[in-house]
Amino acid sequence: MKSIKVLIAGGGIGGLALAVALRERGISAEVFERAKGFGNTGSGIELTPNGVKSVDRISPRLGEAVRSTGWSSDRHAADMPIMSWDGKLLKSREVGNFPAKWGAPMIGILRADLHRILAEAVHRPGPAPVTVHHQATVMAASSAGDTATVRLADGRTVTGDLVVGADGVRSTMRSLVAGEVPPRYLGFTSIRGISKRPAQHGDGFVFVGPGGHFFAEAFDDTRLFWTATVNAPEHSWPAKPVERAKADLLELWGEWSAPLPETVASCALEDMVVTDVHDCPPLKRWHTGRLALLGDAAHPIGPVLGQGANMALEDVASLACLLTEHDVPAALRHYGRIRSQRANKIVQHSRLIARLGHTTNPLVGRLRDALIKSMKRREETYRDKELFSYSP
Template sequence: MKSIKVLIAGGGIGGLALAVALRERGISAEVFERAKSFGNTGSGVELTPNGVKSVDRISPRLGSAVRAAGWSSDLHADDMPIMSWDGKLLKSREVGNFPAKWGAPMIGILRAELHRLLVEAVHRPGPTPVTVHHQAAVVAASTSGDTASVRLADGRTVTGDLVVGADGVRSTLRSVVTGDVQPRYLGFTSVRGISKRPAQHGDGFVFVGPGGHFFAEACDESRLFWTATINAPEHSWPAKPAEQARADLLELWGGWSAPLSETVASCDLEDLVVTDVHDCPPLKRWHTGRLVLLGDAAHPIGPVLGQGANMALEDVASLACLLAENDVPAALRMYGRVRSQRANKIVQHSRLLARLGHTTNPLVGMVRDALIKSMKRREDTYRDKELFSYSP
């Protein structure tokens, strides 16, 4: 196969991971990132077995670095409890057996740390060049014959053999590939933070309750990251100063069982991130000509299943391997067919679970809790079998 150059719009987890994966396979890449520099990019990421296996496929060296930097489920002293808002145990996640059962552990890692590892991998000296451009927002893209190009906000045009849109939920390239498909608000906002490990359930825990969901996962010996999803009008919580958001969360859910309030109270304000949550209707196509989408640009997904970053890493491993083994048109056809089927199914399932998980109806809440309890008697739930058994 002749050498190709790939242009990547977006320097988040998906964009940088793709640059690493391509370089590992002798394919050059240029990454265009709108931000001035890579800074604090949020709280943490739960890499489930499918995501960890994808990282290993992207780069074994990167896989080793992620394991060293994060907190593996092998290190959990106890199973992870899933509880009702008043502290009743609904189910325990048996995370210690993940490597034996699914071929890889679950790893909790700070998003900024994962991003740092990807930046280091991109800039590591090697024969295949990767260039990262900052303050380089992609505002348009086009494809013609065997070439594709991006136009930057400063007016420059850059041409390559393939353009990849890894530019997030509000992707510029999505409109080029699929037309006007706008993100849709899911009805809840996400408050994320990093805190000291609480005295109880320090390895991590999950709460479900009226109008919300709280997830916490260890990321090192002393800290955990957490995500609270709260029913709210769009734009209301992101408009709040961090101090008010933390105080309002404590007031809203302060009566929930320990250690939720202890965890929220110990979060420094600079580690608090608030964003509304969106997804998109399943896309009819993921590529046109030599323009292709991955990650949130192709399939924005709510946090209920914890699969946003994991799906992006699956996309990366699949696309990079296909490009290394096929010409560009054939690789894109196979990528779109294989990845869209899996990702669209997970987006739809996550949306259904979000509606059930954020209900304020007491009767529906009782049904939800009963369903979670019933999983104790099922060896392979949807989450486990369909998500974790996947290998790129």
């Protein structure tokens, strides 16, 4: 195969994971990251079996590092309860049997730890060179013949064989590949934090209630990360000082069942992050010429199904393998077809679940709870079969 160089816009989880995957397969890469360095990048990530299998496909060594750092469901057998806001058990997620049933465990890991593992993997010696440029914002990209070019904010241009946009929800590359497809606000804000593991349900738990959803999962022996999604006008919660956001969340959900209030209360202010949640309509194309999209740039997704990082890792494993099997144009054709079908379906499903999960209508809320309870004894739900059984 002809030696190629891939230019990657964005040094988040998707961008760095792609650089690792390419380097492992003898393909050189340059990563252009707008930030000065890699610092604290949020709270935590639930890597579900499809995401863990994707990590293993990217690099077995990377899979080992993720398992040794995060909190893996195959090391503890406690089920994860899904409860109504007043503490009634609706369903239990039987996470202990995930490796036997789906081929990989569920792993709770801090986003910053996963980012650090990827950054360390990028800088290890390997079959092909990888360079990471910081304070390097990609302003534009173009494709002509068998060459692709990026133009940086400082005026420099860099050429390669392919440009991959892994530049997030507000992607610059998306408009170049798919036209103007702005993110759409989903109607709720995400408040994320890190807290002490409570005595009750310390491995993790989920609450559903009027106008919101709360998810918590352990990532080590003493702490867990959590995400609360709250119905709100756009920009309202991110504009608050973090101490006000914490106080408002406790006031809003302080009457919800234990251990939710104590989990929020034990979160240090420096460990809280507040952001509005967006997705975007399914894209008609994921590549044009030698420009392609990956992760949130291609399919931003709400946190309800916990698939944002997992879908990006699936993209990475798929694209890296295809680039070793085909020339660039053929690899992109296969990538766009294979990944868009799966990702677009999951984005649409997540949006529907978000509407149901964040309802303030009491009747619809009772229907939602009844639907969750009805899945209690089913061997396979949509989430399990469609999400977890996937192997890249």
